[in-house]
Amino acid sequence: MEENTVPEIQRVNLSNVVLLLKSLGINDLVNFDFLDPPVEETMIRALGQLYALGALNDRAELTKLGRRMAEFPMDPTLSKSIVVAEKYECTEEVVSICAMLSEQSSLLYRPKDKKLLADTAHQNLVKMGGDHFTLLNIWSQWVETDYSIQWCYENFIQHKTLERVRNVRDQLVQLLDRVEVPLITNPDPSNIIPVQKAITSGFFFNAGRLNKSGDSYRTVKQNQTVHIHPSSSMLEKKPRWLVYFELVLTSKEYMRQVMEIQPNWLLEGKSALLDYNMSIDLILVAPHYYKQADLDNLDDKKMPKKGQ
Numbered sequence: 001m002e003e004n005t006v007p008e009i010q011r012v013n014l015s016n017v018v019l020l021l022k023s024l025g026i027n028d029l030v031n032f033d034f035l036d037p038p039v040e041e042t043m044i045r046a047l048g049q050l051y052a053l054g055a056l057n058d059r060a061e062l063t064k065l066g067r068r069m070a071e072f073p074m075d076p077t078l079s080k081s082i083v084v085a086e087k088y089e090c091t092e093e094v095v096s097i098c099a100m101l102s103e104q105s106s107l108l109y110r111p112k113d114k115k116l117l118a119d120t121a122h123q124n125l126v127k128m129g130g131d132h133f134t135l136l137n138i139w140s141q142w143v144e145t146d147y148s149i150q151w152c153y154e155n156f157i158q159h160k161t162l163e164r165v166r167n168v169r170d171q172l173v174q175l176l177d178r179v180e181v182p183l184i185t186n187p188d189p190s191n192i193i194p195v196q197k198a199i200t201s202g203f204f205f206n207a208g209r210l211n212k213s214g215d216s217y218r219t220v221k222q223n224q225t226v227h228i229h230p231s232s233s234m235l236e237k238k239p240r241w242l243v244y245f246e247l248v249l250t251s252k253e254y255m256r257q258v259m260e261i262q263p264n265w266l267l268e269g270k271s272a273l274l275d276y277n278m279s280i281d282l283i284l285v286a287p288h289y290y291k292q293a294d295l296d297n298l299d300d301k302k303m304p305k306k307g308q
Helices: 015-023 040-053 064-069 076-084 091-101 112-123 131-144 149-154 159-178 193-206 263-267 270-274 292-296
Strands: 207-210 217-219 225-228 241-249 253-260
Touching: 015 040, 015 064, 015 076, 040 064, 040 076, 040 193, 064 076, 076 091, 076 193, 091 131, 091 159, 091 193, 131 149, 131 159, 131 193, 131 253, 149 159, 193 207, 193 241, 193 253, 193 263, 225 241, 263 292
Parallel strands: 225 253
Antiparallel strands: 207 217, 207 241, 217 225, 241 253
8 A cells, every 4th residue: 555645636537626727717727836736647638528518618718608617516527417407498307316416326225124125115216218317206206205204214215315415406506596597397307308418418428338249338438348337227228328427346347327318419519619609509418529430430449458
């Protein structure tokens, strides 16, 4: 083990830090007086991600979209989804999903003496479209029961976790008002595509496609083999295309909280680059991160050799 712990700023994604500094008017990040300067490669990667999200223009200046995203103290992938949800008229649903994602790792529990009951209760909460909609369903049902502790107990859900979600969501709603994004409910709850597109607009980095073998996925850009987490409601369905919330490394690289998507969504909004201001009306899903060849030639890519 190392004698001293590596400072967090040198080992985490810096996208949120860079976005915050940009919003404060600090543009010379290379010469900024960090207490522990991050690795240059990490800084460049963060700038690249923010550019892909539409938070920065091609001169690394904050866009209108980026200024709105900077108001949210969370990962830019989540804040992008929330802000863009206005365009898809589903901010209410996306805010709830993002709040649930912030606490998803400690949401469900499964007592040893009641495994079957817990599994049945959790299965009854599953919704089509992906884990994000299951999380939304859990939140909606809890709200309908007037935040009942008993409902949580009957469905084997951590009540304290949902209380934290409630607190996070309340804060996000207040921030929506600050950036003048209205809280809009999806006018057609049976149509989940607007919500899927809004979430994809923030998580298009995490897109993957089912391998020909059908037992794993391959990420589109990194060409990395990944698997759906055993706890996912999509484990048996295995959608052809998906996006995930995070990767967890155990015996394999697992995707947690996955959602089904259509591959053509990853190319939406490509003409948006004509306007350097990159307003909310122009930037939609993944305007310039993917090319058609990335989606067409995924099966032709060779897997990287171990050790490379």
